[in-house]
Amino acid sequence: MDIVIAARDLRVRSGDRTLVGPVSFELAHGSTTGLCGPSGAGKSTVLRALVDLLPHGLTRGGELHVLGRLVRYGKGDAELRAKVVLVPQTPVVFGGSVLDNAVFGLRHVVRASRATLRERAEAALREAGLWQEVRDRLDSPAGNLSAGQRQRLCLARAIALEPAALLLDEPTSALDERSRDTVEESVAALRGRRAVLLVSHDPAQVDRLCDTTVNLDQSPAMAADVAVV
Template identity: 80%
Template sequence: MDIVIAAHELRVLTRGTTLVGPLSFELRHGTTTGLCGPSGAGKSTVLRALVDLLPPELRTEGEIHVLGRPVVHRKGDADLRSKVVLVPQTPVVFGGSILDNALFGIRHVLRESKERLRQRAELALAEAGLWEEIRDRLDTPAGNLSAGQKQRLCLARSLALEPVALLLDEPTSALDERSRDTVEQSVASLRGRRTVLLVSHDPAQVARLCDTTIQLEEPRLEVQPAGSASGTVDGP
């Protein structure tokens, strides 16, 4: 199916007050889409709504479909969250080795041999652009990695699940320029192979990485090509 995620008239509400929406959009296979807007517009909230990870005080209205299947609010659908993976703004690195971290997600969702799980983790580290830097120290503590390497490790941990889509929440906001460029290269390499929804406050980054943009404003959402004359960003 070409359409991976579809939202129709999606609203996020609290106590009857609409915080985000209504908004409608479609994310197609292999595309990278930027989700942009001012601080407080609800960009991270949209990401969490797509995988049913909103806090208890928030609820959704409207429709969300992943691969044609409806996302049911408060269902706690682990299968959904292995297909559409949210990578948070601050990289979460667990205690243990680099390899332990890369294996963390798939250990809980796949019943495979240790050898097969390791193969999946190593392929994901390569896809995230980290393999060449850490291949000789997989058993060293993940906490010793640089900030940019930790972000790519989180990306690899998600990719090991072989998701249909990745939701990236400001993946370079806390990085220096060199680390940002390296993470951007990893994200750019996913184009055409993974569906990516990228939250970014940087219009130039969106222009570099994204095929289209979703501009989140109060109170409406506009979807437009990244290079359109009426948009807030230029095409890559």
């Protein structure tokens, strides 16, 4: 399989102090990898490090290659960032319609007609498993969707960018059992299409969805007064 992301001795630092890592892993096209570890080990922080979204004062060390290209911290270009997309734990739904939300990120990276954007949105909503539920209300407010639908809308918004890799941060942690199962079905359907890195606190979910796991241990150098998620 083609390697989409290769991390070597990835670390997250605050000044000279290492807060998370080192951790090394590869994400292959079409595979789903679980990022596991105890609470506070820095799983979500690793995801943010991969897309240069670390909080102020933290930096990434080690080597990161995306699609064979070395990505220096703070130097990634917009095209490359669109290839690795983070879907956060709490679904962010913007004001506007379902369609507006589905193409929100896409509008910023491509110049296309409304018809083309709508086609890309439909394809993404289908891949996210949401199309059948929203096809008749694309112009309705996205804020009217249920929690599970909002999570899948955020997934569709990421898929619309046609990324090589998706980083999913606890995508079902705030959902009821029925909504969780629906989102899991959408994530499972990504196998063979995208490289997926999944953070989950649920070992059973990792077993259901992931081909391999990467274990992130609590760093012994982490100070008790530093919060890492």
